[in-house]
Amino acid sequence: MFELQNKNATKEAKALLAYLESIRGKGMLVGQHTQTIEQRELWHIEKMTGKLPALIGFELLAYSPNINYETCDEACLKEIYENRDTLQKAYEWAEKGAILTFTWHWYSPVGGRDKAFYTKNTDFDARKVLEEGTEERKAFYADMDVMADLLQGFKDKNIPILWRPFHELEGTWFWWGAQGMDVGRKLFREMYTYYTEVKHLDNLIWVWNNPAPEGYVGDEYCDIVSGDFYPPAHNHTSYKDRFETISSMTDTKMLALGELGVIPDIDAVVADKLDWLWFMMWSNEFVMTEDYTYAEEFKKQYNHEYAITLDKLPKIY
Helix, strand or coil: CCCCCCCCCCHHHHHHHHHHHHHCCCCEEEEEEECCCCCHHHHHHHHHHCCCECEEEEECHHHCCCCCHHHCCHHHHHHHHHHCCCHHHHHHHHHCCCEEEEECCCCCCCCCCCCCCEHHHCCCCHHHHHCCCCHHHHHHHHHHHHHHHHHHHHHHCCCCEEECCCCCCCCCCECCCCCCHHHHHHHHHHHHHHHHHHCCCCCEEEEEECCCHHHCCCHHHCCEEEEEECCCCCCCCCCHHHHHHHHCCCCCCEEEEEEECCCCCHHHHHHCCCCEEEEEECCCHHHHCCCCCCHHHHHHHHCCCCEEEHHHCCCCC
16 A cells, blocks of 8 residues: 655545555556646647546746746747746646646746756756755745745645656756756755645645656655656657666655656557556647657547546546
8 A cells, every 4th residue: 555655644635646546557647738828738639639638737937936037038938928827727627626746847046047947047056955054045945935835725725736846857957956866856855844844735745756766865755756758759658668767766656657758658558567657748849749749649548448538537535
């Protein structure tokens, strides 16, 4: 039996984890990331497949407190403006029974220019967050307070969240991974401890997002382990090799495909007996064009008997 690490977890969070355990090896949640109020990916998918995803991903970048608008180029501003107020959509989808997962491309708490979640656009040194009394640590916690207030609204409405902070820590392209995986997992532990013991955000299910075993945060700091993968276009597989790598780091956590650039082959997932809990396709061109996955492939996978779409979800909480 799988249990949440937070012993004060809400009954709704416990119910969601229990549901995930109940489908393990029997079905896989179909997920789609969105990052605009329009959520055009969802309607495009419904048009292609006749279905809607059971798991909907939301982007929190525009909620970052330290955005330097004066240095943002046109693409940066467009992304921010289109992402504003998207959490209102999250509340609406929760009412419809969907499962929610949140991603935060966090603009660096100090300094930064343009899209400052990228390492190349900020001088923010995450190592200094781990030092008492630094400006970086103070700003890091101030930003966490802002996000905690937003997450508290979901707790108040009894909505559990699959919370996936500090994603892709195996890489150095984001500031939270720029100083190496050991620093990154320490940041994760800082947030976990603060949000569970101080902020009491007991509606969060903590999703670790780094497929490198040597960088694992530890069983006591997460509930589910995931990885993000972008294989060559139209390369539909079960992600078996990735499953074997991730599963090698823990035997007490369930596993998920956090972000994908190409939809998986569910027949292969079943044949390989891989108990992925879900997959979440990334947004924009990964679903709105046929550059990575053809429409017929989406239709096939969304209508697979093993796929759990919104219409197949029971009332979980």
